[in-house]
Amino acid sequence: MKFTLKDYQEDAVKDVLTNLRKAAKRWHEDGDRHAFSLTATTGAGKTVMAAAVFEALFHGDDNFDFEPDPGAVVIWFSDDPALNAQSHFRLREASDRLTLSDLVIVQNTFNREKLEAGKVYFLNTQKLSKSSLLVRGHDPDDPGVETDGRQTVMPDMRAFTIWDTIQNTIEDPDLTLYLVLDEAHRGMKASGGNGGGEKPTIVKRLINGSGSVPGIPIVLGISATVERFNAAMADMQGRATLPNVVVDSGKVQASGLLKDTIILDVPNEVGQFDTVLVRRGTDKLKEITAAWEEYAKQQDDADTVAPLMVLQVPNSPDHDEIGRALDTIYERWPELGDDAVAHVFGDHTTQTFGSHSIPYISPERVQESTWVRVLIAKDAISTGWDCPRAEVMVSFRPAKDRTHITQLLGRMVRTPLARRIPGNERLNAVDCLLPFFDAQSVKDVAKALMSGGDGGEELPGRRVLVNPDEMKPNPAIPEAVWDKLLSLPSQSLPKRQAKPVKRLTSLAHELAADGLLPEAGKKAHAEMHKVLNAARERYKSEIAKARKTVMTVEGKSLKTDLETREMSFDDFLEAADFAVIDDAYRRAGRTISPDLATSYSESLAKAEGDDGDLEAALIEARVTVAALGLVPEVKEYLETEAESLANKWLTNHRIEIKSLSDERQEVYRQIREMSAHPLDVDLAKPASWMQPTTVREADGSETPLPRFERHLLCAEDGMFPEDFNSWEGDVLSAELKRAGTIAWYRNPSRASQDSLGVTYEDGGDVKIVRPDFIFFAKLADGSIAADIVDPHGTQFGDSIPKLKGLAKYAATYGETFRRIDAIAKVGEGFRVLDLKEEAVRAAVESATSVKALYESAVADDYAV
Numbered sequence: 029m030k031f032t033l034k035d036y037q038e039d040a041v042k043d044v045l046t047n048l049r050k051a052a053k054r055w056h057e058d059g060d061r062h063a064f065s066l067t068a069t070t071g072a073g074k075t076v077m078a079a080a081v082f083e084a085l086f087h088g089d090d091n092f093d094f095e096p097d098p099g100a101v102v103i104w105f106s107d108d109p110a111l112n113a114q115s116h117f118r119l120r121e122a123s124d125r126l127t128l129s130d131l132v133i134v135q136n137t138f139n140r141e142k143l144e145a146g147k148v149y150f151l152n153t154q155k156l157s158k159s160s161l162l163v164r165g166h167d168p169d170d171p172g173v174e175t176d177g178r179q180t181v182m183p184d185m186r187a188f189t190i191w192d193t194i195q196n197t198i199e200d201p202d203l204t205l206y207l208v209l210d211e212a213h214r215g216m217k218a219s220g221g222n223g224g225g226e227k228p229t230i231v232k233r234l235i236n237g238s239g240s241v242p243g244i245p246i247v248l249g250i251s252a253t254v255e256r257f258n259a260a261m262a263d264m265q266g267r268a269t270l271p272n273v274v275v276d277s278g279k280v281q282a283s284g285l286l287k288d289t290i291i292l293d294v295p296n297e298v299g300q301f302d303t304v305l306v307r308r309g310t311d312k313l314k315e316i317t318a319a320w321e322e323y324a325k326q327q328d329d330a331d332t333v334a335p336l337m338v339l340q341v342p343n344s345p346d347h348d349e350i351g352r353a354l355d356t357i358y359e360r361w362p363e364l365g366d367d368a369v370a371h372v373f374g375d376h377t378t379q380t381f382g383s384h385s386i387p388y389i390s391p392e393r394v395q396e397s398t399w400v401r402v403l404i405a406k407d408a409i410s411t412g413w414d415c416p417r418a419e420v421m422v423s424f425r426p427a428k429d430r431t432h433i434t435q436l437l438g439r440m441v442r443t444p445l446a447r448r449i450p451g452n453e454r455l456n457a458v459d460c461l462l463p464f465f466d467a468q469s470v471k472d473v474a475k476a477l478m479s480g481g482d483g484g485e486e487l488p489g490r491r492v493l494v495n496p497d498e499m500k501p502n503p504a505i506p507e508a509v510w511d512k513l514l515s516l517p518s519q520s521l522p523k524r525q526a527k528p529v530k531r532l533t534s535l536a537h538e539l540a541a542d543g544l545l546p547e548a549g550k551k552a553h554a555e556m557h558k559v560l561n562a563a564r565e566r567y568k569s570e571i572a573k574a575r576k577t578v579m580t581v582e583g584k585s586l587k588t589d590l591e592t593r594e595m596s597f598d599d600f601l602e603a604a605d606f607a608v609i610d611d612a613y614r615r616a617g618r619t620i621s622p623d624l625a626t627s628y629s630e631s632l633a634k635a636e637g638d639d640g641d642l643e644a645a646l647i648e649a650r651v652t653v654a655a656l657g658l659v660p661e662v663k664e665y666l667e668t669e670a671e672s673l674a675n676k677w678l679t680n681h682r683i684e685i686k687s688l689s690d691e692r693q694e695v696y697r698q699i700r701e702m703s704a705h706p707l708d709v710d711l712a713k714p715a716s717w718m719q720p721t722t723v724r725e726a727d728g729s730e731t732p733l734p735r736f737e738r739h740l741l742c743a744e745d746g747m748f749p750e751d752f753n754s755w756e757g758d759v760l761s762a763e764l765k766r767a768g769t770i771a772w773y774r775n776p777s778r779a780s781q782d783s784l785g786v787t788y789e790d791g792g793d794v795k796i797v798r799p800d801f802i803f804f805a806k807l808a809d810g811s812i813a814a815d816i817v818d819p820h821g822t823q824f825g826d827s828i829p830k831l832k833g834l835a836k837y838a839a840t841y842g843e844t845f846r847r848i849d850a851i852a853k854v855g856e857g858f859r860v861l862d863l864k865e866e867a868v869r870a871a872v873e874s875a876t877s878v879k880a881l882y883e884s885a886v887a888d889d890y891a892v
Contacts, residue, residue: 029080030124032534032698035523036279037073040066041080043273045094048085048246051270052097052204055245061267063235063247068275069487070252071286071442075115078208078250079122085206086146087125090618091530099203102148103194103244105234106210112150114392114414115210119148134190136161141188142196145203155190156230162190194234195241207234207244211251236264243267278488282779284448284694287441289457289718290477290492294465302424305461306339306353309422310360312459313337313401316419319454319716320444327689333444334398337420340436342429343406349424350404351382357402364401370394371404379404394418407432416442422461427469433462434476447694450712450781454498457718470494489778491718499717499741499748502771509771509804510713512812513740516802517708517841518784520697522794526704528670529556529621535674535699542692544681552673553627559669560620560628563662564652574658578612578651613650616657620666629653671703678707686710697781712781717741721749738764740773750774755853756819758892760801763817768805770812775799784816788833790826797830805846813846820850827878831861835872838863851890852882858890859883 033041044066051062068074083089088096106112116131126148133150143149155162188196197205209231237243243264249257261269280286293308316335324332337357341350358364370389371379378387386404394400395415403418418440423433440458449455462470474492501510536548545551564571617625629649637645656662678685678700685696700707721743722730732749734757739748752760763769776783777798785796799818807813818834820827831850838848848863859882861868871886881887 029076029083029122031076031122033076033080034073034279034283034285035701036275036283037077037080040068040273040275041077041084042092043271044077044081044248045084045089045092047270047273048081048097048206048248049094051246052100055204056201061243061245061247062270063249063261063264063267064270065249065251065257065272066275067251067272069277069280069286070438072252072275072277072280073285074250074252075118076122079119079126082119082148083123083125086130090614090622091527093618097204099145099200100206101143101145101197101203102206102208103143103234104148104150104208104210105152105231107153108211109152109154110390110392111210112152116150117392134162138162138190138193139187140193142193142200142203143205151190153230156234160190191241194244198242198245204246205244206246206248209247209249209251209257232264235261235267281487281489285443285446286487286490287443287456287458288448288489288491288778288780289453290437290441290474290490291457291459291496291718292470292474292492292494293459293461294470294494295463302349302463303352303356305463306356306422307360309337309420309459309461310357312461313420314361316454316459319452323449323452323455327691329689329691333417334401335419335444336394336400336415336417337402337422338418338436338440339402339404340421340423340425340433341404341406342425345406345424347379347381351380351384353422353424354381354384354386354402365399367399368401369404370397370400370402373404373406391415405436407436414439414442416440416444416446418458419444420459420461422463424464426464427466430465430469430473430476433460434473437473437477445691447691448780450690450693451714452716453714453718453780454716456780489780491778493718493720495722496718496720497743497749499719499739499743501713501715502738502740502742502746504738504746505740505771506812508812509740512804512814513773513802514711514713516711516784516814516844518711519787519796519837520701520707520709520785521787521796522704522707523702526702527621528667528674528704529624531699531702532556532670532674533621533623534702535677535696538692538695538699539677539681542684542688544684545677548677553624555673556624556666556670557628557631559666560656560662563656563659563665566665567659567661570659570661571652571655574655575651577658578609578654609647609651609654612654612657616654619657619663620653625653625657671705674699675703675707682710709781709785711784714741714782717776719743719749720751723751736760736764736772738769738771740771748774755858755892756800759817759819759851759858759890762890762892763801763803763815766803766805768807769803770806771804773802773804775802786833786837788829788836790829795826795829797833799834814844815847816845816849817847818850820852822852822854822878822882828872828875828881831863831872831875831878831881835863835869839866839869849890852878854879854882858892859887860890861887 047062047064054060054062066074066077068077080089082102084092084094085097085100085102088094104112104115106115112133116133119126119131120128130146131148131150134155136155154160157163194205197203233241235243235247243266247261247267251257258272261267281288293305295305313335320333320335324330339350339353354369369384369386371386372389372391372394373379376388378385380386381404389397389400394403395417398417421437421440425433437458437460443456462473465473474494477492478486478490532552533549536545536552539545540548613625613629629646629652632649632652633642633645637648678696685693688696697709700709720733722732733751735747735749737747742748760772764772775798779785779796783798784802785798787794788797789795799816801817801819803815803817805813805815820831834848834850838845842848842864845864850861850863852859861872861882863869863872868886871881871884875881
């Protein structure tokens with residue numbers, strides 16, 4: 029793979045491969061057909077995950093412990109040729125093992141007896157319609173056309189229709205045909221839905237079979253909305269379902285692939301505001317363009333993001349109205365080039381809008397065509413289209429079209445650099461201006477966007493803000509306060525399937541690439557060779573037993589006495605041949621990492637082998653490595669040492685890494701988080717937050733939020749708006765009155781690098797709690813002290829696990845803080861747990877009732 033998979037993507041790929049392995053085995057052994065789905069929110073990288081699956085399917089993958097299927101053939105099916113073209117491009121972009129010849133877009137000239145193993149064939153609904161050259165002449169419902177399951181009259185001298193080809197592929201015992209339904213929910217619409225009744229008929233024919241053509245053995249549906257797919261599978265005859273692979277949307281949002289904030293700009297009163305909001309949208313496009321240019325300068329990067337504004341119009345638009353909107357855009361931004369506008373209307377011709385002649389561009393080319401800064405669209409690009417640089421949308425759609433708006437906006441939530449910009453919420457946001465929307469319609473859009481537009485649970489960490497203001501660093505805050513904030517230790521979630529050796533080698537590669545540790549890869553392997561040498565001495569007897577296992581093949585032979593007709597089984601031992609040794613060696617490679625297995629076996633062959641017979645020495649070395657892989661203690665010892673060395677290098681080069689660009693720091697942050705144990709991560713300085721300033725009431729009126737002074741970020745008037753529950757506000761007011769308090773920080777609840785996180789365990793899972801407040805005080809000696817103050821509700825089921833996590837954090841990092849206080853409202857009063865006190869931490873550790881804990885003697889009264 030050209031891309032490093034995110035943690036959730038690795039988990040999903042592993043689960044998909046597990047299902048495919050089961051389905052293929054059951055198909056070849058028993059003729060059973062299976063189906064399941066991969067479900068992930070828009071922007072999760074479903075095509076990247078598919079690329080990893082295909083690489084393993086065709087070539088095998090030691091990281092997933094997956095053997096290749098030598099007869100694997102994949103049909104990638106969608107209802108849109110443009111969507112197929114985009115998927116074809118993305119698969120090539122993501123994979124370094126799938127060649128152009130492996131990815132075949134089926135054209136009308138396609139003519140093969142059967143599909144070829146090791147290839148992905150792209151088909152769409154139109155190619156299988158009755159009028160298609162690939163199908164013409166094939167009618168499974170007309171007995172006069174077919175004889176013995178084969179076509180008697182072929183169109184255009186064609187030897188095989190596509191249905192013949194599919195049937196021959198399914199019936200070949202050496203092949204395994206997999207059907208991947210892209211955007212699976214679209215093909216499962218009932219007859220009479222969008223596109224008429226033929227689409228679902230074609231998809232169901234592929235799945236269920238028709239006439240002499242059997243159903244495709246293994247079906248994988250890929251979608252963000254998979255209910256229709258599941259319902260269709262339930263109606264199929266003779267097909268079992270495997271567990272669906274469902275990607276945790278919270279992990280997707282936390283990954284940084286999706287923008288954290290969606291800003292909705294709507295009028296505060298009823299009226300015609302399209303021109304006003306077009307002008308505002310143009311200003312936003314100019315501002316975000318300047319912000320990206322400034323960020324590129326800060327990162328010393330010649331390339332910068334070229335933001336795009338989408339003008340969304342009705343399906344039957346008024347061309348003069350669009351022309352007036354373009355006039356407004358050019359009046360507001362005269363420097364915008366004459367050729368900076370394009371459209372994606374379905375007729376694919378140059379369109380005239382007022383005095384403007386605007387060319388057509390295909391949707392899949394918009395992202396790379398950075399000359400396009402304004403895109404005019406209807407709803408044709410609401411599914412499958414991908415343009416992360418689209419950061420502003422002005423919709424001329426009326427409120428009744430809110431579904432079209434949320435679908436299109438849902439395609440604009442990918443981050444342009446496929447990562448979160450540390451501390452800069454403005455660059456992690458997308459703007460949508462809705463001139464024709466009322467209060468209730470805005471709420472409906474916000475609700476849909478909070479769940480990714482797919483009707484699922486809300487995405488943790490995503491915010492939908494209506495008419496917010498931008499908060500920037502408060503000029504009144506002393507620099508020493510910022511230094512103190514950035515010195516505070518934060519924690520990250522551990523990786524569930526951490527591989528310490530892989531983590532070490534990845535770190536070595538990056539350190540060498542940045543010139544921080546020359547030849548780091550060689551040094552890492554040299555250190556691990558020492559560890560394996562030590563393991564050979566430490567576990568000598570265990571390795572000797574394992575070596576015998578590698579070198580011999582145990583079995584049983586059946587012996588029959590012809591006179592007595594008695595049968596018996598005799599045990600036998602045979603010396604292993606090269607194939608058996610090689611198989612054991614490859615399995616060891618999965619245990620200690622393939623690269624390390626290779627370098628260590630070569631090192632052993634040179635050090636311990638006979639110079640005259642290097643091949644024999646290498647075989648002997650592979651036997652040794654295979655034996656090492658069979659001893660669990662060796663794996664544990666090796667991984668412990670690899671983890672230790674990686675952490676040592678990360679610590680030694682911490683300052684140098686912080687001097688690198690955000691992009692490079694992100695790489696090291698991901699490596700740091702590959703640990704099986706929580707590690708400290710550095711906080712990023714917040715540069716821009718988007719903050720709501722009012723609460724919109726049910727009648728459409730707006731109530732200003734309370735505003736507070738001395739926050740680290742603020743509006744132009746120096747104040748910070750925030751909506752607290754009543755007693756959180758009481759705690760804030762009490763802390764701001766304390767002598768010496770000079771600043772405070774509303775710790776973000778989202779998974780951003782400017783948010784301090786503390787790990788805790790809940791039901792065996794490691795999670796993150798983000799304390800609400802950090803206060804800063806100036807001490808008598810002039811130094812700055814930091815206090816964690818966390819108003820902690822007693823009504824939640826995870827209250828005790830969170831308190832235990834904070835207590836453990838306080839035990840480890842207490843010296844960094846003046847106070848670490850957890851506060852709760854009990855009855856009419858407030859109580860506080862001072863987690864820097866050992867007795868309090870002991871009480872927290874043994875607590876079974878959070879309410880009783882706050883009512884006990886270890887808690888003190890807290891005055892507000």
